[in-house]
Structures are given as C-alpha cells and as structure tokens.
Amino acid sequence: MHLPPLTFVTGKGGTGKSIITAALALNAARSGQRTLVCELDDHPTMTRLFGLPDDLGVEPTATRDGVHVANFRGMPVMQAFLRTFVPSRRVTDLLLRNRVATTFFESAPGVMDAVALDRVADILSDGRWDRVFVDLPATGHALTLLRLPASMAEMIGVGDLAARVRRLADIMADPARAALVVVTLPEEMPVTETLEFCSTIRREVDIRLGAVVVNALRRLPLDADERSRIDRIARATEEAQPQASARIRLALRLGNFWHDEDQRGLIRLEEELPSTDRITVPFVYHKESERDLVEQIAASLRQREPEGGAA
Amino acid sequence: MSNGETGFVADVLDTARLIVCIGTGGVGKTTTSAALALRAAQRGRRVLVMTIDPAKRLANAMGLEALGNEPEAVRMPPDTKGSLDAMMLDARRTFDDLIRRTAGDEAPSILENRVYRLMVDRLSGTQEYMALERLYDLYSSGRWDLVVLDTPPSTNALEFFDAPRRTANMFDERVMRWFLPEHRSDAGLLRRVFNPGAVVLRLLAIVGGEQFVSELSEFFGALRIVRASFEERGHEVRRILGDRDTRYVLIASPDTRRVDEALLLRRKLAEERRTIDLYILNRSHHLFEADDLERVTRDSGTTEPMPGAFSRWYPRLVQLAERDRAGVQRLRSGLSPRDVIRLVPAFDRPIHSLTELQGIGGFLLDEPLPTGNDPGQPA
Numbered sequence: 001m002h003l004p005p006l007t008f009v010t011g012k013g014g015t016g017k018s019i020i021t022a023a024l025a026l027n028a029a030r031s032g033q034r035t036l037v038c039e040l041d042d043h044p045t046m047t048r049l050f051g052l053p054d055d056l057g058v059e060p061t062a063t064r065d066g067v068h069v070a071n072f073r074g075m076p077v078m079q080a081f082l083r084t085f086v087p088s089r090r091v092t093d094l095l096l097r098n099r100v101a102t103t104f105f106e107s108a109p110g111v112m113d114a115v116a117l118d119r120v121a122d123i124l125s126d127g128r129w130d131r132v133f134v135d136l137p138a139t140g141h142a143l144t145l146l147r148l149p150a151s152m153a154e155m156i157g158v159g160d161l162a163a164r165v166r167r168l169a170d171i172m173a174d175p176a177r178a179a180l181v182v183v184t185l186p187e188e189m190p191v192t193e194t195l196e197f198c199s200t201i202r203r204e205v206d207i208r209l210g211a212v213v214v215n216a217l218r219r220l221p222l223d224a225d226e227r228s229r230i231d232r233i234a235r236a237t238e239e240a241q242p243q244a245s246a247r248i249r250l251a252l253r254l255g256n257f258w259h260d261e262d263q264r265g266l267i268r269l270e271e272e273l274p275s276t277d278r279i280t281v282p283f284v285y286h287k288e289s290e291r292d293l294v295e296q297i298a299a300s301l302r303q304r305e306p307e308g309g310a311a
Numbered sequence: 312m313s314n315g316e317t318g319f320v321a322d323v324l325d326t327a328r329l330i331v332c333i334g335t336g337g338v339g340k341t342t343t344s345a346a347l348a349l350r351a352a353q354r355g356r357r358v359l360v361m362t363i364d365p366a367k368r369l370a371n372a373m374g375l376e377a378l379g380n381e382p383e384a385v386r387m388p389p390d391t392k393g394s395l396d397a398m399m400l401d402a403r404r405t406f407d408d409l410i411r412r413t414a415g416d417e418a419p420s421i422l423e424n425r426v427y428r429l430m431v432d433r434l435s436g437t438q439e440y441m442a443l444e445r446l447y448d449l450y451s452s453g454r455w456d457l458v459v460l461d462t463p464p465s466t467n468a469l470e471f472f473d474a475p476r477r478t479a480n481m482f483d484e485r486v487m488r489w490f491l492p493e494h495r496s497d498a499g500l501l502r503r504v505f506n507p508g509a510v511v512l513r514l515l516a517i518v519g520g521e522q523f524v525s526e527l528s529e530f531f532g533a534l535r536i537v538r539a540s541f542e543e544r545g546h547e548v549r550r551i552l553g554d555r556d557t558r559y560v561l562i563a564s565p566d567t568r569r570v571d572e573a574l575l576l577r578r579k580l581a582e583e584r585r586t587i588d589l590y591i592l593n594r595s596h597h598l599f600e601a602d603d604l605e606r607v608t609r610d611s612g613t614t615e616p617m618p619g620a621f622s623r624w625y626p627r628l629v630q631l632a633e634r635d636r637a638g639v640q641r642l643r644s645g646l647s648p649r650d651v652i653r654l655v656p657a658f659d660r661p662i663h664s665l666t667e668l669q670g671i672g673g674f675l676l677d678e679p680l681p682t683g684n685d686p687g688q689p690a
Binding site: 082085086185192247252257261285290 | 599606657
C-alpha cells in the first residue's frame with residue numbers, strides 16, 4: 001500500500017481501526033521511516049498497544065519499536081495553540097487556569113477538534129517525520145473532523161486562524177501529501193456504513209481515499225459437496241455424541257455463514273469502490289495479547305498486495 | 312441457568328420505565344436493544360425502542376422501511392399483548408424543534424445563524440445532547456410504559472452520561488455573558504482585573520475576525536433565551552437517569568479488551584453511584600470443545616473423511632471458544648456474585664425478521680442454551 005506523508009485512519013467502532021493504525025505505523029517504522037502516530041482521543045489506545053504510560057503528552061514520545069506517539073487532546077494542546085497567538089505564557093496560563101474559560105473550550109463543540117487538527121498541520125511542517133498517521137475517532141465523529149477545515153474556512157474568512165485552517169485544507173487536498181484509509185469489517189452492516197461514509201467523503205471532503213482495509217476476513221471455502229459431507233458425518237454420531245454432533249453442525253452453519261457473508265461484503269466493496277485499493281486482513285483466531293494482535297496484523301499487511309483497484 | 316437469573320431479566324423487562332443500553336460500538340448494541348424491547352412488548356408492555364444507529368437492516372427486520380425521528384409502530388404477531396414502536400434519532404431535527412418551541416420570535420434568527428447551522432450540523436457532541444432531549448419528551452409523554460434507549464456509539468459510554476453536564480456548561484451563564492453586547496463594550500484586554508472572557512473574545516477577534524465574533528455574539532445572545540429550558544431539561548434528564556425504575560444494561564463481547572472496557576465502565580459508574588443491572592455478552596463462541604471433532608469422526612462409523620479445510624478450521628474456532636470462556640470468567644471474577652451476565656452466541660444467520668430478534672431474546676430470558684455448559688454462571 002503506498003501511503004503519503006499524512007495518513008488519516010478511521011472506521012466504524014469495533015472494526016479495529018486503532019490496531020490497524022498501529023500495525024501500519026509499525027511497518028513504516030520498521031522500514032526505516034521516521035513515524036509518528038497522533039491520537040485525538042480522551043481515552044488513548046496507542047499507549048496501551050505500544051506499552052507507554054497513559055498520560056501521554058503533546059510532545060511525541062518514542063516507543064521501543066521506533067514508532068513515536070503523541071496525544072493531541074486536552075488542555076496542553078490548547079496551551080500550545082494559544083501560545084502561537086498570545087506570546088505571553090503568563091496570559092495563556094491564567095486563561096487555562098480559569099474554570100469558565102476551560103469550560104468554554106471543552107464544551108463548545110469542535111473547539112478541541114480544531115486545535116488538534118491545527119497541531120497535526122504543525123507537526124507535518126516541522127520536517128521531523130516521514131510518515132504521520134492520525135488515528136481518527138469512529139466514522140461519525142471523523143466525518144465532522146475531516147469537514148472541519150472546510151467548515152471553518154467558510155465560517156472564518158480572514159485572520160491568522162483562517163490562514164492556518166487553509167494550510168491544513170490544502171495539505172489534505174493534495175493526493176501526494178495526504179490520504180484517508182477506511183477500516184471496515186466484511187460483514188453486511190459495516191460494509192453498508194463504509195460505502196455510505198466513502199460516498200459522503202467523496203462528496204464533501206477534498207481528500208484522496210487511499211485504501212479500504214477489510215479487517216478480520218473469515219474464510220472457510222467449502223463447496224456444497226463438502227458441506228453436506230460434514231453434515232452427514234455429524235448426523236451419523238447424533239446418538240453416540242449428541243453434544244459434539246450438535247456443536248459440529250453449529251460450527252458448520254457459523255463457518256458457512258461467515259464465509260458467505262464476508263465474500264458478499266468483499267464483492268460489494270469491489271463493485272461500489274472499483275478504483276480504491278482494498279487490503280484484506282485475515283481474522284485472528286488466537287492472540288497472546290493486544291500487542292501480539294498488532295504484530296500478527298502488521299505481518300499480514302506486509303504480505304498483502306492490494307486486491308484489485310488502481311495502485 | 313438458574314431461575315433466579317431468568318426471573319431477574321424478566322423482572323427488569325416488566326418493571327423498568329427506562330432501559331439504557333450502553334457499550335462500545337461494534338458489539339451488536341442496537342440489535343440487542345431491539346431484542347430486549349421486543350421481548351418486553353411480548354410480555355405485555357407498551358414499548359418504544361429509540362436508536363441512534365441508522366441500521367437499515369434492523370428496521371427491515373422489524374418490518375419498517377426505515378426508521379425516522381418519529382416513533383413508528385412495529386407490526387407484531389397477532390397474539391401480542393403489548394406494543395412496540397421504533398424510532399431513530401435525528402439530532403438536527405430535534406435541535407431545530409427545540410429552538411422553535413422555546414425561542415419564540417427569536418427562533419428564525421437562531422435557526423439562520425451561521426454559527427448555529429455549523430454547530431448543529433457538523434460539530435460533535437450534538438447527538439448525545441439531543442438523544443437526552445428527545446428522550447425526555449418521549450419518556451414523559453405517557454404513551455409508553457417502557458423506553459429502551461440505544462446510546463450513541465462512542466468509544467466511551469461515560470461521555471453519554473456526561474452529556475447533560477456538558478450541555479449545561481455550554482450554556483453556562485458566565486460563558487454566555489462574555490458574548491453579550493454590554494460586556495463586549497468594555498472588552499479591553501486585561502482591564503483592572505483579569506477577565507478571561509475579554510481575553511477569549513479578543514483572541515477570537517484576532518484569529519477569526521470581527522465578523523465571526525459578532526455572529527458568535529448573536530448566537531449566544533439568542534441562545535440565552537432557550538437556556539432556561541435547557542437547564543430545566545438537563546435537571547429533569549439527570550433525575551430520570553437516576554430514577555430507580557431506570558435500569559442499565561451493558562452490552563459487550565467476551566473479548567478480553569471488551570471485558571476490560573466493561574469492568575472499567577462499571578468502576579467509573581460506581582463512582583457516580585450508578586450500577587449496571589445486567590451484562591450481556593454478544594457474539595460469544597464459548598460452546599465449542601477441543602475434542603468435538605475427534606468424537607464425531609471416531610463414532611460416525613463412516614469411512615468418509617472430514618474435509619481438510621474444516622478439520623484445520625475447527626481447532627481455531629475452539630481457540631476462540633477458549634478465549635471467550637476465559638473472557639466470561641474474567642468478567643465474572645470482576646463482578647459481585649449478584650451481578651447477572653447473559654451470553655448470546657454468535658449468529659449463524661442474518662437478522663431478517665422478528666423471528667431472529669425473538670431468538671436473541673430467548674438467550675436473554677427464558678430458553679436454555681442449546682448445547683454445552685453455561686459459563687455465565689458463577690462456578
């Protein structure tokens with residue numbers, strides 16, 4: 001998968017977008033790229049995946065894998081942002097110690113999002129990083145965030161902030177500099193939502209759709225003949241082994257259902273997003289830890305060439 | 312399965328006035344909410360299920376074209392004693408309606424204010440605010456005995472409970488005052504005392520331009536009028552959420568990460584003196600055993616070989632089963648013995664109609680699991 005310097009990753013809740021982000025970053029770092037993952041979440045997950053303490057700051061922190069991680073949420077990011085407009089540290093400190101002011105920043109919708117995105121643009125321009133991955137929130141909130149530069153540009157026509165917002169909108173619109181990766185499961189509902197999300201993005205946000213990662217693909221390719229043979233064998237032991245027999249038949253139904261549903265999902269993605277790379281990641285049946293899951297997925301992402309679509 | 316637990320779930324469905332379903336996304340929260348609502352209706356109650364998720368397939372399974380902002384009756388089997396209505400929250404419509412109802416003559420200018428349009432349409436948090444606003448209306452209408460609320464899919468369900476407080480904060484009198492004209496006139500930077508409002512306004516003017524500040528000012532000025540209503544609502548909603556007839560159902564899966572999230576949520580809620588009444592673990596694969604394949608092939612008496620793909624796959628399914636049994640144990644050992652866990656096995660078919668939804672209710676309520684032991688019970 002060819003990714004530009006700035007990659008936004010999102011996906012419906014429960015599709016494994018943070019794990020995929022971590023695996024992509026791990027592969028980038030291991031191929032020698034200076035790699036940073038930015039989280040925009042009050043409840044960080046990268047810290048857990050990379051074994052760092054939870055109270056990660058605005059400044060990128062090195063992990064033992066070479067990936068750097070930073071969290072662009074909360075008042076420290078606001079502090080850094082305010083400092084670009086108000087040189088006096090005393091004034092910004094006073095402001096951030098004021099309960100009414102922090103209440104306003106935290107509760108006025110979009111304020112913290114805008115500040116976090118502004119920080120991403122800063123990070124990108126400082127030349128320290130070859131690859132920056134932004135672990136966006138789940139699709140609903142991510143859409144809000146990705147639209148923000150354009151909506152703010154519309155709302156704020158002039159001034160320094162307008163220039164800063166436009167700077168990010170320009171980066172996002174440049175296919176050589178930024179792309180969006182959408183993580184989905186091959187199941188019916190996530191695929192439907194992913195297709196809706198992608199079409200909204202195409203309509204409303206000026207950013208290249210880099211790839212759709214189809215996570216946790218379950219494959220059990222049995223033909224009709226094999227399916228009925230398994231059923232026959234299980235039924236033959238219905239009396240001697242009633243419970244095992246019932247479980248084998250349940251497993252057969254599950255396996256067939258999963259396989260067929262996932263294949264249907266892949267076909268829908270292929271038909272409706274013909275020019276977007278699809279990268280499939282097999283379902284992981286056994287993991288020692290979350291960290292082990294990242295390793296397994298990183299390994300399958302390394303092996304896998306995009307299935308169809310334009311490179 | 313002990314009758315105590317079955318009786319408990321039935322009791323929740325029979326007596327609660329509000330059931331709040333919480334949990335992270337991707338664990339079948341919406342489907343479970345619908346299954347609980349269906350069962351309660353079949354037990355004779357007038358039930359409304361309110362979802363945030365635009366799940367078209369679920370709407371179809373309930374025999375509806377799509378779900379809208381107004382409750383719509385679900386066609387139930389003929390012998391049903393109660394009734395079921397379903398709806399999907401439209402945050403924007405709800406917010407607009409609220410403004411129209413409370414702002415009187417000011418309503419048109421608020422609805423046209425650019426800051427409002429952008430805020431309601433594109434900025435985050437609105438869903439949670441509006442879910443609670445709509446909930447209040449429907450809950451207090453008297454049309455339903457029970458409302459089942461499927462909360463917005465957020466990474467952290469705590470955000471949902473925090474919504475009334477954040478809503479109230481947003482319309483904090485002190486914040487709003489910054490933007491009112493009489494205050495702006497003396498908004499010189501750092502007058503005698505430190506005035507954060509003046510600093511914020513000045514900053515906004517520098518970074519956003521005067522035009523932006525005047526629109527913001529207009530927006531807050533107008534919203535001041537609806538604030539009283541917001542505050543009253545916030546207060547009422549907090550009361551409903553804390554009512555003893557409001558029950559909390561946590562929906563997760565037996566995956567370690569989900570279980571840990573569930574336990575964390577339990578602790579956080581306990582700090583706010585909220586308790587979770589029922590834990591539902593979806594997508595469970597706990598049934599499969601390591602020697603199933605061997606037992607079946609050994610005793611089948613046929614010479615037909617088991618297809619290789621299946622023989623290789625089954626042990627992996629057993630690994631999932633072991634993971635899930637461990638996950639259930641992990642949850643069990645983090646709870647008090649009185650807490651109730653129900654397991655719902657992974658679906659082996661799509662949810663096409665009320666029949667499948669009813670089947671899920673069976674796992675939650677009164678039908679024993681088809682095979683295997685039940686690790687949902689304390690050892």
